[in-house]
Amino acid sequence: MQHTARLSDENLRRIEELKKRYPHPQAVVLEALWMWQGEHGWISEDGMRYIAQLLGIPDHHVFGVVSFYTMFNRKPVGKHKIEVCTNVSCMLRNSERILRHIEERLNIKAGETTPDQRFTLVEAECLGSCGTAPVMQIGDRYYQNLDPESVDAVLKELP
Amino acid sequence: MESLLLPQIPDVHRIDIYEAHGGYAMLRAALSKTPDEVTAEVKRSNLRGRGGACFPTGLKWTFMPKDSSKPKYLCINGDESEPGTFKDREIFERNPHLLIEGAVIACYAMGVTTAYLYVRGEYKYWIDLVQKAVDDAYARGYIGTNILGSGFSTDVYIHRGAGAYICGEESALMNSLEGQRGYPRVKPPFPAQNGLWGCPTTINNVETIANVPIILRLGAEAYAKIGAPKHPGPILVGVSGHVNKPGVYEMPTGVPLVDIINIYAGGVPGNKPIKAVIPGGSSTMILRGDALEGVCMDAESLKAAGSSVGTAGLIVMDVDTDLVKVLQRITRFYRHESCGQCTPCREGTGWMEKILTRFCNDDATQADLELLLDVADNIEGNTICALGDAAAWPVQSMIKRFPEEFEKHIQEPAAT
Numbered sequence: 178m179q180h181t182a183r184l185s186d187e188n189l190r191r192i193e194e195l196k197k198r199y200p201h202p203q204a205v206v207l208e209a210l211w212m213w214q215g216e217h218g219w220i221s222e223d224g225m226r227y228i229a230q231l232l233g234i235p236d237h238h239v240f241g242v243v244s245f246y247t248m249f250n251r252k253p254v255g256k257h258k259i260e261v262c263t264n265v266s267c268m269l270r271n272s273e274r275i276l277r278h279i280e281e282r283l284n285i286k287a288g289e290t291t292p293d294q295r296f297t298l299v300e301a302e303c304l305g306s307c308g309t310a311p312v313m314q315i316g317d318r319y320y321q322n323l324d325p326e327s328v329d330a331v332l333k334e335l336p
Numbered sequence: 337m338e339s340l341l342l343p344q345i346p347d348v349h350r351i352d353i354y355e356a357h358g359g360y361a362m363l364r365a366a367l368s369k370t371p372d373e374v375t376a377e378v379k380r381s382n383l384r385g386r387g388g389a390c391f392p393t394g395l396k397w398t399f400m401p402k403d404s405s406k407p408k409y410l411c412i413n414g415d416e417s418e419p420g421t422f423k424d425r426e427i428f429e430r431n432p433h434l435l436i437e438g439a440v441i442a443c444y445a446m447g448v449t450t451a452y453l454y455v456r457g458e459y460k461y462w463i464d465l466v467q468k469a470v471d472d473a474y475a476r477g478y479i480g481t482n483i484l485g486s487g488f489s490t491d492v493y494i495h496r497g498a499g500a501y502i503c504g505e506e507s508a509l510m511n512s513l514e515g516q517r518g519y520p521r522v523k524p525p526f527p528a529q530n531g532l533w534g535c536p537t538t539i540n541n542v543e544t545i546a547n548v549p550i551i552l553r554l555g556a557e558a559y560a561k562i563g564a565p566k567h568p569g570p571i572l573v574g575v576s577g578h579v580n581k582p583g584v585y586e587m588p589t590g591v592p593l594v595d596i597i598n599i600y601a602g603g604v605p606g607n608k609p610i611k612a613v614i615p616g617g618s619s620t621m622i623l624r625g626d627a628l629e630g631v632c633m634d635a636e637s638l639k640a641a642g643s644s645v646g647t648a649g650l651i652v653m654d655v656d657t658d659l660v661k662v663l664q665r666i667t668r669f670y671r672h673e674s675c676g677q678c679t680p681c682r683e684g685t686g687w688m689e690k691i692l693t694r695f696c697n698d699d700a701t702q703a704d705l706e707l708l709l710d711v712a713d714n715i716e717g718n719t720i721c722a723l724g725d726a727a728a729w730p731v732q733s734m735i736k737r738f739p740e741e742f743e744k745h746i747q748e749p750a751a752t
């Protein structure tokens with residue numbers, strides 16, 4: 178099957194390297210999906226089929242994997258996905274205020290994307306950063322000990 | 337106590353500095369012993385797992401078959417997703433070589449030739465830090481082929497997760513590593529017989545493995561004397577919630593919770609009284625703030641107090657906290673994270689969340705309280721993995737120890 182989108186040659190080489198770490202290529206599926214999401218921002222059905230073919234595993238297996246893990250975007254998201262932890266330790270340190278503040282600033286509700294596709298805002302489960310609560314994650318970065326002022330500074334400095 | 341897991345040595349995360357302070361000497365020492373001697377030393381230290389269940393580590397290692405026609409594996413559990421838990425991250429950031437040294441020693445003791453460090457997907461930044469340390473350790477011959485000329489070879493690979501609390505459960509972790517959905521497996525068979533790809537496998541927490549070089553350095557007998565006798569050693573306690581100085585603190589096991597809160601974590605803001613604490617991450621049973629006297633951070637003491645050490649993630653709640661709101665949020669987490677395999681957990685967590693939402697909206701009745709407890713009781717013990725219990729325990733303990741918190745939210749019977 179022909180795919181319109183694919184992984185970069187560098188990532189394809191990397192996948193070949195990673196396969197050597199496991200007795201079965203299927204074990205590379207999460208890493209391959211991470212690469213796809215890194216290159217394309219989200220994981221389309223076409224992307225899932227491509228990865229299935231690449232690893233020699235059934236399409237439906239990859240569909241099942243993608244839907245199990247919350248970090249994989251199955252729909253396009255904004256350029257910056259903002260994930261605000263609202264779990265217990267953050268809640269005790271007023272994560273609610275942070276979430277509301279971002280909602281107001283971006284004029285969207287949690288779960289939504291701004292019309293210009295710049296920001297997607299979601300509530301996150303515990304990010305493993307409870308000692309520096311409240312916390313949010315944007316891309317690979319954690320922003321810790323937040324208050325409305327520091328949130329504004331972060332939003333301003335994002336490209 | 338001298339800091340052993342997170343020593344106050346600037347830049348000890350760098351391999352040069354780590355080596356300059358005696359790093360990797362214990363690997364060298366271990367390789368000059370027999371694997372059984374190393375395992376025996378860990379057993380005598382009485383180290384118990386830091387991943388939640390406090391299982392004796394040396395004993396776990398002896399479950400691995402000595403002769404196996406199949407490869408053997410070690411999975412190091414860095415999924416760290418239990419709300420209130422943020423300690424393994426500290427090891428990744430501040431002392432990754434201690435973890436790596438421990439991992440290679442553990443591999444040698446069990447005859448493992450491949451170790452996978454499974455880290456939650458959100459920790460990308462920390463994965464990159466540990467990867468750098470792993471690369472450096474390979475370059476110096478501490479991992480790889482013929483380690484330090486001993487003839488022993490093993491690899492250490494980092495495996496990134498993708499957002500699923502359940503993948504911290506050991507059998508779900510193995511399925512996730514194999515590239516499957518993270519569904520827990522039915523036990524038996526146990527991992528030591530039939531784990532990753534059907535091969536003998538041991539799963540240990542990051543902090544557990546980081547204790548191994550410390551045991552060899554101090555000697556098992558000296559290690560066993562640190563802290564609480566039945567649950568000894570240094571422990572990383574993560575304190576969060578209503579304290580002045582939240583963070584991860586290293587201490588011997590057995591420190592009174594009130595000292596952890598007041599001395600290590602700087603007390604409660606405004607000196608407010610403590611209403612409640614959750615001692616070891618969100619799944620451990622909640623304790624009353626007025627019943628903390630004499631309760632210590634070790635397995636025996638917390639068991640006697642009606643809770644457990646879990647991941648030593650201590651969550652502190654002051655007198656103004658609405659505990660029902662806290663419980664609703666915790667329950668929402670378990671509903672979200674239930675993998676859906678077992679009906680009691682899949683359905684029960686949703687029901688409990690709905691009932692608790694009614695409490696939060698002051699829209700609940702006395703019958704709701706009974707129903708809530710009934711649902712929790714029917715989840716506990718009726719699921720493949722312990723996520724069901726983890727969801728039930730906070731509910732059961734909160735109802736038992738804080739009935740007044742629920743009554744506040746129950747509709748007054750209409751005045752006649």
Ligand SMILES: Cc1cc2nc3c(=O)[nH]c(=O)nc-3n(C[C@H](O)[C@H](O)[C@H](O)COP(=O)(O)O)c2cc1C
Nearest residue numbers: 385386387413415416417504505506540541544722
């Ligand atoms: C729902 C659930 C989540 C868990 N999450 C973790 C985790 O994030 N990290 C961890 O080390 N153990 C976790 N555990 C415990 C593991 O199943 C296992 O007992 C532990 O990794 C063993 O390591 P230890 O013996 O060194 O403690 C979890 C257990 C359950 C039931």
Ligand code: FES
Nearest residue numbers: 262267304306307
């Ligand atoms: S509760 Fe927010 S990071 Fe743990």
